[in-house]
Amino acid sequence: MSEKRTVEVSLSTSGLDAEGRPQRTPLIVDEGGRVTTMEAPPLLEPELEGEHMLINLGPQHPATHGVLRLVLELDGETVVRCIPHVGYLHCGFEKIGEYRQYNQIIPWTDREDYLNSPGNNVAFALGAERLFGIEITERCTVLRVIAMELSRIMSHLVWLGTTCIDIGAFTPFLWSFQERERIYTLLEQWTGARLTTSLTRVGGMLADIPDGWMDGLRDFTRTFPKTIAEVDRMVTRNGIWVGRTIGIGALSGAEALNCGLSGPMLRASGVAYDVRRDFPYLDYETYDFEVPVGTTGDVYDRFLVRMEELRQSVRILEQAAARLPDGPVNVDDARVILPPKSKATSEMESMIHHFKQVMEGPRPPIGETYVAVESPKGEKGYYFVSDGTPKPVRWRIRPPSYVNLSAIPRMVEGHLLSDVIAINASIDIVMGEIDR
Amino acid sequence: MNPSVDRIRSRFPSAFLRAEVIWGETTVYVKPEAVHDIVRYLHDDESEQYDYLSDVTAVEYRDLELPLQVVWHLRSLPYRRFLRLKGEIQKGEPLRVPSVYSIYAGADWLERECYDMFGIEFVGHPDLRRILMWEQYAEGFPLRKDFPLRGRFSRSEQLRQALAAQPESRYSMTELTVADAFEDLPLDMRQRLAGGEKTGE
Numbered sequence: 199m200s201e202k203r204t205v206e207v208s209l210s211t212s213g214l215d216a217e218g219r220p221q222r223t224p225l226i227v228d229e230g231g232r233v234t235t236m237e238a239p240p241l242l243e244p245e246l247e248g249e250h251m252l253i254n255l256g257p258q259h260p261a262t263h264g265v266l267r268l269v270l271e272l273d274g275e276t277v278v279r280c281i282p283h284v285g286y287l288h289c290g291f292e293k294i295g296e297y298r299q300y301n302q303i304i305p306w307t308d309r310e311d312y313l314n315s316p317g318n319n320v321a322f323a324l325g326a327e328r329l330f331g332i333e334i335t336e337r338c339t340v341l342r343v344i345a346m347e348l349s350r351i352m353s354h355l356v357w358l359g360t361t362c363i364d365i366g367a368f369t370p371f372l373w374s375f376q377e378r379e380r381i382y383t384l385l386e387q388w389t390g391a392r393l394t395t396s397l398t399r400v401g402g403m404l405a406d407i408p409d410g411w412m413d414g415l416r417d418f419t420r421t422f423p424k425t426i427a428e429v430d431r432m433v434t435r436n437g438i439w440v441g442r443t444i445g446i447g448a449l450s451g452a453e454a455l456n457c458g459l460s461g462p463m464l465r466a467s468g469v470a471y472d473v474r475r476d477f478p479y480l481d482y483e484t485y486d487f488e489v490p491v492g493t494t495g496d497v498y499d500r501f502l503v504r505m506e507e508l509r510q511s512v513r514i515l516e517q518a519a520a521r522l523p524d525g526p527v528n529v530d531d532a533r534v535i536l537p538p539k540s541k542a543t544s545e546m547e548s549m550i551h552h553f554k555q556v557m558e559g560p561r562p563p564i565g566e567t568y569v570a571v572e573s574p575k576g577e578k579g580y581y582f583v584s585d586g587t588p589k590p591v592r593w594r595i596r597p598p599s600y601v602n603l604s605a606i607p608r609m610v611e612g613h614l615l616s617d618v619i620a621i622n623a624s625i626d627i628v629m630g631e632i633d634r
Numbered sequence: 635m636n637p638s639v640d641r642i643r644s645r646f647p648s649a650f651l652r653a654e655v656i657w658g659e660t661t662v663y664v665k666p667e668a669v670h671d672i673v674r675y676l677h678d679d680e681s682e683q684y685d686y687l688s689d690v691t692a693v694e695y696r697d698l699e700l701p702l703q704v705v706w707h708l709r710s711l712p713y714r715r716f717l718r719l720k721g722e723i724q725k726g727e728p729l730r731v732p733s734v735y736s737i738y739a740g741a742d743w744l745e746r747e748c749y750d751m752f753g754i755e756f757v758g759h760p761d762l763r764r765i766l767m768w769e770q771y772a773e774g775f776p777l778r779k780d781f782p783l784r785g786r787f788s789r790s791e792q793l794r795q796a797l798a799a800q801p802e803s804r805y806s807m808t809e810l811t812v813a814d815a816f817e818d819l820p821l822d823m824r825q826r827l828a829g830g831e832k833t834g835e
Contacts, residue, residue, distance in 0.1 A: 285766035292751075293776055297783055328657050455711075458687050458740020471686070471711050565656045568707055568718065570688065579707070583693050591696060596689045596707075604743035633766060 250278060253615070257286050261364050261619045264629030266603070268618065275614050280607040284600075287633035295593035299559030300326045300400050303593060308394040310595060311631035313356050315395045316385065317349040317573050323398035324479060325569035325580040329562045330534060332401050337525045341407065343480050343518045344415065345397055346571070347511040351422070352381050353574035353626075354504050354511075358429065361501070361623040365442045370429045377425050384414050400560065401535050402528030412519055419515045426508050434505070443498035447609040447621035454495060457605040460598050461576025462503045463625060467495030473572040485514050497624040504626075507574075534560045559588035568596075575599045575626055595634055599627040636660035636717055638682055638710075646672055651722075659718060666704060666721030670732035670758070673719070676708060677737050684708040684717065687738040690745055692752045694779050704731050704754060723754075733758035751777040 253270045256262040265286035271279040291310055295303045307318040320342045327334060334342075355378040359371035382392045387408055389395045397404050433439050449459070454467035464471055472489040474482040490506035492499030528535045532551065536542070542552035564586045570579040576598030583592040602625050609625075610618045639653045639662055649668030654661050664672055676684040688707035701722040708717045721731055733756035735741045745756040746765040753775040756762055764771060772795070773786040785792060 285764075285768065288766040290776060293781075293783060331657070453739075455685055456739050458738060458744075469711070476711065476714055477709075477716065566661075566693075567657045567659060568689070568716075577688060579689055581689065581691065581705070581707070583695075585695060585697075587696075592691075592693045594689070594691045596691075600743060600747075601740055604740065 255618065257283070262622060263360065263627055264632075266622070266627065266629060266632075268606070268622070270610075270615065270618065272615060275616075277610050277613055277615060277618060280610045280618070282603060282606055284603070284629070284632050287629050289634070291634040292593055292595065295590060297589060299588045300562070300590070301559070303590075304398060305394065305396050308396055309630060310597070310634050311353075311573065311575065311578070311599070311628045312393060313353040313628055314349045314574055315393060316345040316397045317353075317571065318578070319396060319398040320346050320480075321569065321571040321573070321578055322580055323400055324571065325567060325582055326400045326562070328567045328569055329565060329582050329584055330400060330560065331563065332529055332531055332534065334401065334529055335526055336523050337406075338402055338527050338529075339480050340518050340522045341403060341527065342398070343482070343485070344515060344522075346480070347514045347518070348381050348384065350511050350574045351508055352378055354508050355381075357504060357574075357623075357626045361620075362433065364619050364623040366438060367433060367436070370433055373425055373429060377422055380418055380422075384411065384418065387411055387414070399528070399535075401531055406527045412522065415515065415519055419512050419519065423509065423512055426505065426512075430505060434502070440498065442617075442620055443501060443624075444496060445494075446497045446613060446617045447624060448494050448496040449605065449609060450495060453608070454605070457608070458601040459576065459605060460601065461572065461574065461626075462500055462507065463576065463602050465490065466492035466499040466503045468493055473570050473577050477570065479569070479571060485517050487514050497620050500624045561586060561588050570596065573598055575628070575631070576602060595631075597631045597634065599625065600632045603627050603632060636715055638662075638676065638684075638715065638717055641679075641682070642672060642676075645675060659716060661718040661720055663720050663722065666723060666731045669704075669706065669719065669721050670734060670737075673706065673708070673734045673737055676710075676717070682710060683712045684710045684715070686711055687734065687740050687744070690734070690741055690748055692748050692754055692777075694752070694777070696779060698779065699725065701725060702729065702752070702754075704748070706734065729754045730757055732756070733762075735759050751775055753778065 251272045253272055254267065255270060256267040257265040262268065267283040267286070269281040269283065270277050291306050294306060298306070304319055304322055307322045308315040311318055323342075355374040359374040359378075362368070362370040362374075385395055385397075386392050388411060389397055389404055395404075449457070449463075449467050451468040454464050455469050455471075459467070460471065460473075468491050470489050470491045473479075474487075475489055487510045488506070490503050490510070492503050534555075536555050537548040537551050541548040543549070562584045564584060566581070566583040568579055568581040570577050572578075577596065578598050579594075579596030581592070581594035581596065582590050585591045606622065606625065609621045613621065635653065635655050639660060642662055642664070643650045643653075646664070646668060649665040649672065651663040651665065653663070673684075676682045686709040688709055689705070690707075691705050693703045693705060701724045704721045704723065706719040708719065709715070710717075723729055723731070729752070731754060733741065733745055735745065735756070735758060742759075742761070743765060745759050746762060748754055749756060749759075749762050750764045750766050763769065767776070774781055776785075787795070
């Protein structure tokens with residue numbers, strides 16, 4: 199015989215009943231003395247077994263890292279099929295670029311891969327400068343290397359923190375975001391903005407670094423490896439982490455290459471393709487750094503590769519800080535560089551020059567170029583086609599995480615639903631870049 | 635100039651049109667219908683080994699008399715070479731080029747995006763659907779030069795279409811092949827689908 203009792207439940211229910219009294223939930227005690235708060239769930243209907251289920255993950259789900267939607271067909275808890283849907287954030291960057299002058303496009307590059315804004319600005323400027331046929335100054339080259347490596351660290355730190363949260367580790371998230379905050383402070387001192395830096399201009403930079411900035415950078419490169427070591431000690435040999443990541447979402451090197459993967463995703467599969475080393479730009483061939491590669495291409499290898507890239511970026515930053523030469527930041531080329539403001543307000547010729555630069559914009563020669571850089575996500579390419587007018591005929595972004603994400607069905611099929619979260623996190627996607 | 639150019643010229647004399655070098659990058663213009671065979675050769679041959687497809691995209695010039703160009707960016711990682719292949723589609727001809735999906739799986743989404751933005755049909759692609767725009771998007775192909783920056787439809791028409799969208803039509807037909815998912819749909823939607831209407835994305 200069962201006896202019914204009524205108790206106040208304060209923690210699990212929030213509601214009040216119609217009279218304003220706390221809601222009461224009946225507890226059921228059965229013959230065996232077990233207490234349950236609700237009716238036991240009905241047994242699964244036998245005919246449901248063996249059937250496939252459709253699960254809709256996203257587009258508004260914190261673990262999909264943005265507005266990604268995955269439609270998953272499940273057999274029990276195993277993914278049989280995965281259909282990704284993208285495009286929720288599409289705003290037509292490439293179309294808008296056809297209506298803008300080159301320097302006016304730079305703020306748009308902030309907003310596509312928004313974790314890597316300085317890197318995008320530099321990549322865009324490199325492409326535009328090749329189209330214009332401009333050689334940038336030595337100081338500008340080194341400053342751009344610093345910007346690219348800082349943004350690589352920034353992006354990898356966000357990846358590290360959010361992936362740790364997805365897999366169930368909270369503390370590394372706080373540590374990595376603390377370090378990321380220090381980079382944002384440095385960028386804020388340099389550009390005035392934290393996220394949308396618009397750091398470069400065609401032919402130079404937005405500004406030279408402020409006084410004392412290099413001390414802040416040296417301070418960062420001195421202390422940041424300690425944080426990497428802490429995260430490493432906390433996570434790399436952690437039983438839960440290892441169990442959730444080893445053997446998950448593995449792709450062979452040949453398959454990864456065929457799928458067009460790039461960046462840490464490709465290198466984790468054992469293919470040592472790094473644009474910085476294989477197709478160098480910004481004198482990367484003169485820096486001493488390693489290109490880490492994995493062996494199996496699973497989530498754990500991707501984690502190890504990105505951790506090593508953080509250390510290598512610090513090495514590059516140290517070398518760049520040691521070699522930063524004095525001199526001008528902008529090229530001495532009146533086609534693209536504005537005259538100083540003091541001259542533009544006092545001399546007629548400079549004022550006309552300033553006016554024409556701003557209103558009409560610099561004109562590149564007829565031509566086209568594809569410039570690729572190693573962004574934190576992989577090979578980021580900008581393809582410009584010019585017909586000699588101040589606005590590009592075509593400005594194409596080659597988005598690395600778009601191509602990386604296209605391989606997600608191959609990676610998740612056959613794994614458990616919970617592994618989908620780990621695999622999706624390991625791709626390091628930014629929907630702003632995928633949808634553009 | 636990239637050494638692959640001469641080999642393409644000698645192997646595909648009828649398809650090879652011209653080659654040029656701009657800012658150190660080699661561009662080879664070929665007949666678009668031969669692109670699959672040329673890329674197959676570039677990918678498989680021991681002395682070429684273009685094993686990485688960087689990008690597939692298209693260019694339409696503001697001068698509408700100029701042909702529309704489909705562009706393939708290929709990389710050979712063993713030889714550290716970069717090659718741009720271009721196929722020109724003359725005005726008035728159907729926008730149709732062969733797909734390289736059977737050679738590079740990475741061409742999947744790149745070709746889908748190119749189709750979505752330019753309306754170029756990649757013959758041989760197994761799943762050529764819109765990707766960034768939604769499936770019932772009716773305004774055309776956004777990156778074409780005759781497409782206005784604000785879209786073809788008025789703001790009110792765009793709003794009307796957004797409001798008229800069926801929120802329950804969340805699954806596309808490919809997803810509905812899952813056993814019995816069709817039976818779970820509301821009755822009116824089943825009737826509409828049985829009548830041949832395409833669902834939304």
